[in-house]
Amino acid sequence: MPELPEVETIRGGLEKKIVGLTIKKVDICAPKSFIGKAQEVQGKKVIKVWRRAKMLGIDLTTGPAGGSSRPMSSLNAAGTRRDSLRPRHPSLALLFHLKMTGQLVLDDRKWKVEGGRMVGGHPTPDMRDAMPNSHTRVVFSFSDGSRLYFNDQRRFGWVKVVQSSELGVQGLFEKLGPEPLEKEFTWQILKQNLLKHKSTPIKSGLMDQQVVSGVGNIYANEACFNARIDPRARSLELSNAQFKKLHQGVVKALRDGIKHGGSTRAHFVDSEGHRGYFLDYAYVYGRDEHPCKICQTEIKKVTLGGRGTYFCPACQR
DNA sequence: TGCCCCCTGCAG
DNA sequence: CTGCAGGGGGCA
Numbered sequence: 292m293p294e295l296p297e298v299e300t301i302r303g304g305l306e307k308k309i310v311g312l313t314i315k316k317v318d319i320c321a322p323k324s325f326i327g328k329a330q331e332v333q334g335k336k337v338i339k340v341w342r343r344a345k346m347l348g349i350d351l352t353t354g355p356a357g358g359s360s361r362p363m364s365s366l367n368a369a370g371t372r373r374d375s376l377r378p379r380h381p382s383l384a385l386l387f388h389l390k391m392t393g394q395l396v397l398d399d400r401k402w403k404v405e406g407g408r409m410v411g412g413h414p415t416p417d418m419r420d421a422m423p424n425s426h427t428r429v430v431f432s433f434s435d436g437s438r439l440y441f442n443d444q445r446r447f448g449w450v451k452v453v454q455s456s457e458l459g460v461q462g463l464f465e466k467l468g469p470e471p472l473e474k475e476f477t478w479q480i481l482k483q484n485l486l487k488h489k490s491t492p493i494k495s496g497l498m499d500q501q502v503v504s505g506v507g508n509i510y511a512n513e514a515c516f517n518a519r520i521d522p523r524a525r526s527l528e529l530s531n532a533q534f535k536k537l538h539q540g541v542v543k544a545l546r547d548g549i550k551h552g553g554s555t556r557a558h559f560v561d562s563e564g565h566r567g568y569f570l571d572y573a574y575v576y577g578r579d580e581h582p583c584k585i586c587q588t589e590i591k592k593v594t595l596g597g598r599g600t601y602f603c604p605a606c607q608r
Numbered sequence: 609t610g611c612c613c614c615c616t617g618c619a620g
Numbered sequence: 621c622t623g624c625a626g627g628g629g630g631c632a
Contacts, residue, residue: 294626297626388627390614392626393626557626558626559626576626
């Protein structure tokens with residue numbers, strides 16, 4: 292599900308709640324969803340929550356609980372890189388990829404057992420569906436009684452126990468393109484990367500994680516609209532002025548996504564179980580047969596690379 | 609550079 | 621029943 296704005300929304304919510312907590316227990320309901328040894332993270336303390344592309348990382352102390360360790364990550368609250376790229380210090384982390392339907396929901400009602408019954412707070416209406424259910428694949432229990440649920444209906448997602456050496460230049464992140472909300476993402480870089488695939492539709496190019504990381508189907512559609520460019524256009528056909536508009540369009544779409552707490556089509560909820568509202572503000576995604584918010588022309592839907600593609604035939608040329 | 613596939617569920 | 625869904629790895 293989640294693209295950059297959704298993962299960033301989850302990251303921000305989790306950071307406020309779990310930094311400093313110790314993982315007491317890991318319950319794995321779906322073995323294929325958990326890669327690595329759960330034992331390695333039990334007793335470890337959370338020191339940072341970060342994001343790279345559409346992946347979310349939780350840095351853990353490497354030594355016994357309380358031991359000191361340095362964060363593996365490099366992204367601050369705004370999703371921008373603070374300490375530059377690498378080298379990363381040796382440490383341990385949990386790395387999540389939520390794919391299409393993954394959720395990370397923190398249940399911080401402090402459950403107490405009274406008279407054999409669980410007693411706690413009241414879940415929000417949105418959260419009720421995200422509580423441990425038939426789609427819960429992994430449950431992390433923390434020292435203060437709170438729990439983190441990794442839910443994933445379609446089972447495409449995963450969580451992996453990683454060492455810092457597995458990430459970075461030679462690791463899992465090796466092929467990822469630039470972070471679109473960082474300085475390294477310029478219109479020139481975008482142009483250069485898109486031109487590596489001259490005949491690929493521009494919207495499909497934006498979804499290529501080697502071109503720019505973190506953009507998925509919703510925000511690629513919105514970025515093309517923001518730039519007033521036909522999503523079917525080929526990179527070879529674009530002028531420099533259009534590459535600049537596309538660059539701005541990507542950044543605007545992602546920032547707006549974060550501003551509205553992400554997009555909820557069907558499954559996305561943030562770490563508190565609340566949906567996101569960006570789709571209320573979307574210009575084209577999911578709006579086929581509806582009037583364009585700018586010119587009233589009917590929004591069209593086509594398929595590109597097997598993915599639903601929405602655009603305004605009048606605004607986007 | 610395109611499919612097919614991993615899976616589950618829902619809408620038409 | 622078929623088709624489609626915030627992703628992306630693998631294979632021809």
